[in-house]
Amino acid sequence: MNEGDxxxxxxxxxxxxxxxxxxxxxxxxxxxSSIVATLAQDxxxxxxxxxxxxxxxxxxxxxxxxxxxxxxIDTPGFQRARAALAWLEKHCSNVSERPQAVKAFCExxxxxRQYFNECELLQPLIEGAGIIYVVDGSHPYxxxxxxxxxxxxxxxxxSLALINPIDNDEFVxxxxxxxxxYFKTVxxxxxxxxxxxxxxxxxxxxxxxxxxxxxxxxxxxxILQQERRHQHQQASQVIAGMMVDILQHRETQRLPSGMPTxxxxxxxxxxxxxxxxxxxxxxxxxxxxxxxxxxxxxxxxSLELLDKDLFDQQSWYLFGLSKNQLISVxxxxxxxxxxxxxxxxxxxxxLLGTLAGGLVGGVGAWSLSDRIAKLSMKGLPTGGVSLQxxxxxxxxxxxxxxxxxxxxxxxxCTRTHANRNKLSLREAxxxxxxxxxxxxxxxxxxxxxxxxxxxxxxxxxxxTLADIVYGQIKEL
Amino acid sequence: MLTSSISLKDLVRLDRQIQRDQSAPLRQLQERDRTIGxxxxxxxxxxxxxxxxxxxxxxxxxxxxxGVEVSIGFWLALLGLLAGVLAMSGLxxxxxxxxxxxxxxxxxxxxxxWALLLLTFxxxxxxxxxxxxxxxxxxxxxxxxxxxxxxxxxxxDIRLEQLTPAVRLLLLTWGQLFGVFFNLGAxxxxxxxxxxxxxxFGWSSTLDISAEALHQGLQWLARPWAWWAPEATVSLExxxxxxxxxxxxxxxxxxxxxxxxxxxxxxxxxTAYALLPRFVLWLLFYFLYRRNLNRSFVDYPGAxxxxxxxxxxxxxxxAYAHESALDKGGDTAAAHALPANRERFSLSxxxxxxxxxxRLEQMGLTRETVRDAGLDLAEDQQLLDEINRxxxxxxxxxxxxxxxxxxxxxxxxxxxxxxxxxxxLMPLPGRGVKPxxxxxxxQFARQGHHPRLTVVSGGDEAHQEVRQ
Numbered sequence: 036m037n038e039g040d041x042x043x044x045x046x047x048x049x050x051x052x053x054x055x056x057x058x059x060x061x062x063x064x065x066x067x068s069s070i071v072a073t074l075a076q077d078x079x080x081x082x083x084x085x086x087x088x089x090x091x092x093x094x095x096x097x098x099x100x101x102x103x104x105x106x107x108i109d110t111p112g113f114q115r116a117r118a119a120l121a122w123l124e125k126h127c128s129n130v131s132e133r134p135q136a137v138k139a140f141c142e143x144x145x146x147x148r149q150y151f152n153e154c155e156l157l158q159p160l161i162e163g164a165g166i167i168y169v170v171d172g173s174h175p176y177x178x179x180x181x182x183x184x185x186x187x188x189x190x191x192x193x194s195l196a197l198i199n200p201i202d203n204d205e206f207v208x209x210x211x212x213x214x215x216x217y218f219k220t221v222x223x224x225x226x227x228x229x230x231x232x233x234x235x236x237x238x239x240x241x242x243x244x245x246x247x248x249x250x251x252x253x254x255x256x257x258i259l260q261q262e263r264r265h266q267h268q269q270a271s272q273v274i275a276g277m278m279v280d281i282l283q284h285r286e287t288q289r290l291p292s293g294m295p296t297x298x299x300x301x302x303x304x305x306x307x308x309x310x311x312x313x314x315x316x317x318x319x320x321x322x323x324x325x326x327x328x329x330x331x332x333x334x335x336x337s338l339e340l341l342d343k344d345l346f347d348q349q350s351w352y353l354f355g356l357s358k359n360q361l362i363s364v365x366x367x368x369x370x371x372x373x374x375x376x377x378x379x380x381x382x383x384x385x386l387l388g389t390l391a392g393g394l395v396g397g398v399g400a401w402s403l404s405d406r407i408a409k410l411s412m413k414g415l416p417t418g419g420v421s422l423q424x425x426x427x428x429x430x431x432x433x434x435x436x437x438x439x440x441x442x443x444x445x446x447x448c449t450r451t452h453a454n455r456n457k458l459s460l461r462e463a464x465x466x467x468x469x470x471x472x473x474x475x476x477x478x479x480x481x482x483x484x485x486x487x488x489x490x491x492x493x494x495x496x497x498x499t500l501a502d503i504v505y506g507q508i509k510e511l
Numbered sequence: 512m513l514t515s516s517i518s519l520k521d522l523v524r525l526d527r528q529i530q531r532d533q534s535a536p537l538r539q540l541q542e543r544d545r546t547i548g549x550x551x552x553x554x555x556x557x558x559x560x561x562x563x564x565x566x567x568x569x570x571x572x573x574x575x576x577x578g579v580e581v582s583i584g585f586w587l588a589l590l591g592l593l594a595g596v597l598a599m600s601g602l603x604x605x606x607x608x609x610x611x612x613x614x615x616x617x618x619x620x621x622x623x624x625w626a627l628l629l630l631t632f633x634x635x636x637x638x639x640x641x642x643x644x645x646x647x648x649x650x651x652x653x654x655x656x657x658x659x660x661x662x663x664x665x666x667x668d669i670r671l672e673q674l675t676p677a678v679r680l681l682l683l684t685w686g687q688l689f690g691v692f693f694n695l696g697a698x699x700x701x702x703x704x705x706x707x708x709x710x711x712f713g714w715s716s717t718l719d720i721s722a723e724a725l726h727q728g729l730q731w732l733a734r735p736w737a738w739w740a741p742e743a744t745v746s747l748e749x750x751x752x753x754x755x756x757x758x759x760x761x762x763x764x765x766x767x768x769x770x771x772x773x774x775x776x777x778x779x780x781x782t783a784y785a786l787l788p789r790f791v792l793w794l795l796f797y798f799l800y801r802r803n804l805n806r807s808f809v810d811y812p813g814a815x816x817x818x819x820x821x822x823x824x825x826x827x828x829x830a831y832a833h834e835s836a837l838d839k840g841g842d843t844a845a846a847h848a849l850p851a852n853r854e855r856f857s858l859s860x861x862x863x864x865x866x867x868x869x870r871l872e873q874m875g876l877t878r879e880t881v882r883d884a885g886l887d888l889a890e891d892q893q894l895l896d897e898i899n900r901x902x903x904x905x906x907x908x909x910x911x912x913x914x915x916x917x918x919x920x921x922x923x924x925x926x927x928x929x930x931x932x933x934x935x936l937m938p939l940p941g942r943g944v945k946p947x948x949x950x951x952x953x954q955f956a957r958q959g960h961h962p963r964l965t966v967v968s969g970g971d972e973a974h975q976e977v978r979q
Contacts, residue, residue: 064914064951077829098827100549109830114917121888152917174912174939178886179861262826265819272816279812317533324537327829492676494810 055105055248056164057241060156060187062180063112065171066199069226069453071095071109074234076327078452080109092155097255104255108164110156116182119153123189133189137161157190165244166194172223173202176213184217193244195220226453231263267508269325274440275501277318282433282487284310285425292419300410303424307408315436319443326447333458356434356469356477365430367478407432426488433484434469441468441504445511471510476503516801517808519580519681521561524568529813541820548821556809556818563821583661584688591689595696603704610713610755610770616777620697624690624785631792635683655682677807680800687793694786698778705774712773713753722751736779743779854903858894860919861885863908863937870969881908885919895925904931908969911936911944915955923960932961935969944968
């Protein structure tokens with residue numbers, strides 16, 4: 036018994052024999068572990084294109100506050116299916132005794148290394164687990180699969196087959212015909228691309244293998260859906276927190292009179308950027324943790340590089356706004372601020388506030404500086420000067436930071452735990468994250484950014500940001 | 512025992528704990544907070560958050576912060592009292608040869624305080640409207656200076672002031688406390704001075720104000736208490752008789768007596784227009800501060816995440832045991848080609864030979880010369896007998912896309928170790944052998960199923976051959 040087995044039994048098998056358990060079985064290297072990794076949201080599962088990466092049975096209990104609702108079991112692939120089937124046929128002639136024969140085979144071969152894999156994968160089935168048989172839809176059906184499917188039939192356990200099109204779906208139809216002769220239910224499930232809804236519907240399907248499994252699986256599905264909404268909310272809170280922190284950040288340094296300011300300026304700039312980068316990194320890590328990614332490798336261009344050209348089509352526009360968009364949003368934001376003034380004056384200002392606000396906002400955005408932030412200097416009453424780098428100056432900067440965070444969240448959210456590729460923000464940035472955001476909403480964002488920059492009502496604006504981000508996440 | 516009210520120290524503790532948690536692994540936080548949350552009976556979010564904080568925050572930290580708020584209030588009250596004493600002493604004792612100008616007295620102790628009250632009202636209105644109006648006046652609040660100094664010492668980097676309006680309300684509360692004690696100090700000093708010193712009050716102005724006009728104004732001021740304390744009002748005669756000139760040094764005895772009659776009115780003015788409003792505002796701001804503090808506690812950035820973690824069931828779908836990557840070994844095999852012009856025993860394992868490609872023909876492999884294997888165990892045994900009897904090289908065509916299985920290993924072990932064996936990887940029609948497939952088969956070849964086993968790529972691409 037491995038450690039996972041011990042823990043899962045000790046910690047959560049409080050439903051005894053009624054606990055729905057599903058053993059993912061099949062030929063080696065057909066994506067069994069990928070399917071388990073995706074369904075269990077576990078990126079620690081070892082997945083390799085080389086066969087035999089799973090040597091031992093591994094248990095993945097779905098637990099809610101310690102109570103297990105169901106359990107997935109990853110198993111090693113069949114190695115000597117024909118020989119095992121021959122043993123079974125030799126020792127059993129009565130159809131009704133086939134499950135007993137399988138049990139006898141495992142007991143007989145317990146000490147025999149020759150059938151180690153067969154025993155490992157059959158043991159959960161003997162203990163009552165449902166069968167999830169996995170094949171690769173990108174490779175053709177072959178006669179060598181028949182023996183293993185026959186053995187699974189001998190166990191008498193409820194079963195379904197999954198066609199995992201690892202590279203392509205060229206042979207899916209062929210497999211559907213072949214599997215249809217052994218399994219009542221056959222589904223296509225790509226472990227590397229399956230969206231959340233598909234994973235959920237698969238779990239629902241698992242519940243239909245046995246009537247008594249339906250209720251716990253429905254309960255599990257409901258909890259997983261709640262958990263998903265919860266993850267989105269948490270991610271939006273984390274992103275909003277990062278935005279508030281980055282947008283009001285500044286670095287200051289006091290300097291005695293007569294000292295050269297240039298070295299200090301460079302040091303402040305470096306410290307400022309270091310803070311932005313580390314804060315972004317922290318946010319990325321936290322969002323990944325929220326969606327249960329703990330071993331993800333990520334590659335993205337740092338904000339430092341993007342500072343070269345704030346409107347570079349290849350970098351900033353991927354995440355932020357174009358100059359024209361920015362001008363219209365700034366004008367809208369200015370106009371909305373002016374409109375508040377007009378309303379407070381009961382309309383006696385003849386909408387001059389709205390007009391002036393819009394004009395000032397638009398012109399302000401048009402005549403932009405080309406840096407994220409700038410250095411300011413003020414004299415101190417006690418002598419010397421105080422140098423300050425930041426907060427941000429460029430109106431596109433907060434949009435870029437938020438756009439990058441949204442893009443990252445989207446990638447994480449749509450990724451499966453079977454995917455072992457590096458997460459690349461740049462490659463995936465096909466669509467600007469604010470493409471579908473209305474100008475009014477962008478103006479609302481811009482006003483919130485400005486208020487945060489001034490350090491005003493941070494709690495309120497952080498919540499506003501979190502609400503907008505949550506809306507974006509739901510939409511994306 | 513938990514108390515329901517939240518103090519500023521709780522906000523500081525919350526801020527610190529949230530900062531600390533930022534770098535901790537999320538799974539750890541989820542488990543910790545759910546454990547705490549599950550043990551608490553159903554309570555309001557504020558109580559739950561407070562209980563969470565009590566369960567986590569360090570005791571000595573709470574101990575240090577306890578009383579900071581009270582001590583700031585105490586020192587501000589003392590400072591206000593002292594300021595009141597000094598202000599009143601200064602006005603009443605600096606020039607004893609001249610009567611105290613009532614107009615100056617009212618300007619200092621009522622007018623100036625009303626101006627400050629008006630600005631306080633604007634700040635409070637701004638806070639009430641949530642417009643975050645910061646007036647320069649706020650910077651003048653002595654409470655602000657105390658707050659910054661004291662809390663900086665105990666709470667380090669103060670984010671609270673920026674994050675919550677509760678702090679601004681606290682500063683306003685302390686400002687009123689200062690004002691209450693300022694007026695109490697002033698009144699007490701006035702009583703003491705009047706008791707021990709004979710001070711006269713009169714009125715004088717550079718402007719040509721008539722006694723009637725002034726009397727009317729003063730009557731208007733005294734309206735709130737005139738009906739129940741008529742002795743604290745001033746008559747027209749008193750106003751007329753107590754006017755004096757700036758350089759006047761001689762006063763008639765009747766005038767001197769009359770000049771002593773002003774003080775009840777002045778005391779009533781300070782009480783009604785300075786002390787009482789300050790006291791009412793102090794109570795009001797204190798109430799608003801407590802209410803806002805309770806709200807700020809739950810709304811504090813990061814607090815919602817904590818409550819979420821406490822209230823949401825802990826969902827765990829992953830395995831508990833971690834597995835390690837397999838040791839794949841290094842690729843040390845040498846390149847080797849299929850033997851030319853030698854007799855061979857060719858097998859197609861599990862139907863690997865789908866079609867004969869030009870490359871296979873070059874190798875001398877045709878449909879007729881290749882026998883089927885890997886389908887029936889008894890037939891496999893017969894083939895093994897033939898192979899070992901004929902003693903030819905063995906070429907086994909295998910599906911490159913399928914992983915090598917142990918049953919093929921069993922078959923290879925059945926072949927005499929003196930014979931050369933070749934595994935010819937057959938790709939799918941139109942495709943080549945993938946590098947990972949080749950690696951997979953190479954590893955299989957290294958597992959010792961046969962001592963003279965070689966893996967050969969059967970794809971049309973530049974082939975790669977490896978000998979075990």
